[in-house]
Amino acid sequence: MEHRCEVAVLGMGAMGAATLYQLAKAGVNVIGVDRHHPPHDQGSSHGDTRITRLSVGEGDAYLPIVRNSHRIWRELEALSGESLFEQCGVLVMTSGPDYDADDASDFTHRTLHLAQTHGIEHERLSAEQIRQRFPQFSPVLDTAVGYFEPSGGYVRPERCIAVQLQLAETLGATLLKGETVTHIRSDEQGVTVTTDQRTIIADRVVISAGMWSQGLLGAPFDRLLRVCRQTLFWFELEETAKFAPVSPTFIRHQGAGDDASYGFPPLPGENSLKVATEQYSEESSPDTLDRTVSAAEALEMFDTHVRGKIAGVSSRVAKLAVCAYTVTPDSHFIIDEHPSLKNTLVVSACSGHGFKHSAALGEALAHWCVRGSSELDLSAFSLKRFAGVTE
């Protein structure tokens, strides 16, 4: 079987679904391929919720992207009738014995600085204000500093993907699910994509393969990307009232080092609090990823990040999940043309903070495919910055 199209999108997770939708909306003849049946729980885009906020502590380059995403989530909600983006507010705080108030690299400080620089609506909170406004987080040490952004909150990853894929299909996109891309080659005729079921010849290709990117992209990505297993925990609530009527999404740093956790308020109709941490030291791969979470891991999470830190939560586990980050050497994105495959754009190495940007990146990549450039400045994410690593 041979199929022709203007653009093929390889991988229909967060990045691919957004790109596919935007291309279909622009009237492009587009085919999407995915080895699984998205939305699914085998990649990096599951687990009910993803944090979003405008003051992205990771840096200035992300602000225009997340702004556009917030606009697009609302457009998608209007089109689909689905609830995708909950603006419950985001609380970022540092409260820990090692906290150094003069440390400008502290995540809460960076978040505050970015918000001040770019005029993002926010409040700077003292320890006492955090205690009064958010008594569910305790104890809060006197040295604590807090950042509250009312327009932040969380997005629903599985719903966002499902809505964009449905809309793309309605607009004429072809979705090939349960089909694996095995080879990509480019020449003067275009880009030839081989799957386990057919050949697709496209004018352009967008590769959004998440944690499978290393294998599909080859050099230099195989030397740049690392897959890091992450665990997600939902603990049953003992006192629902502590989180009513609204509770924010939160990121809590302890001070020096990377001792941090984040979490989400209970979802409507659910009685559990989702909490997680990040780890970058243990490397995995799509084939070797341990997808089970042990009771010991759940207990350690509770003891380290919930017990004595978040009130009204029991140690009873309601749900567990494993997900993976695809991480670059500097933890920023790689979004660029493939150096040896012509007419091929690469997205997906999003180092564990990409979902909030995915809707806008889909729009930017669609513009890139159609017009050869995008209005968003994505130069900060180019491969060039790793020239020293890849040579």
Ligand SMILES: Cc1cc2nc3c(=O)[nH]c(=O)nc-3n(C[C@H](O)[C@H](O)[C@H](O)COP(=O)(O)OP(=O)(O)OC[C@H]3O[C@@H](n4cnc5c(N)ncnc54)[C@H](O)[C@@H]3O)c2cc1C
């Ligand atoms: C635990 C966890 C928490 C996170 N929290 C946040 C957060 O709070 N806020 C935030 O903004 N971001 C967060 N992120 C990051 C964000 O979720 C990811 O950056 C984003 O979802 C990745 O999307 P993706 O499209 O690159 O990958 P995926 O959504 O995994 O999509 C890749 C797709 O490619 C398909 N595929 C792969 N290989 C092939 C092939 N050979 N042929 C066909 N199909 C293929 C896969 O089946 C998959 O569907 C988090 C990530 C994790 C894991």
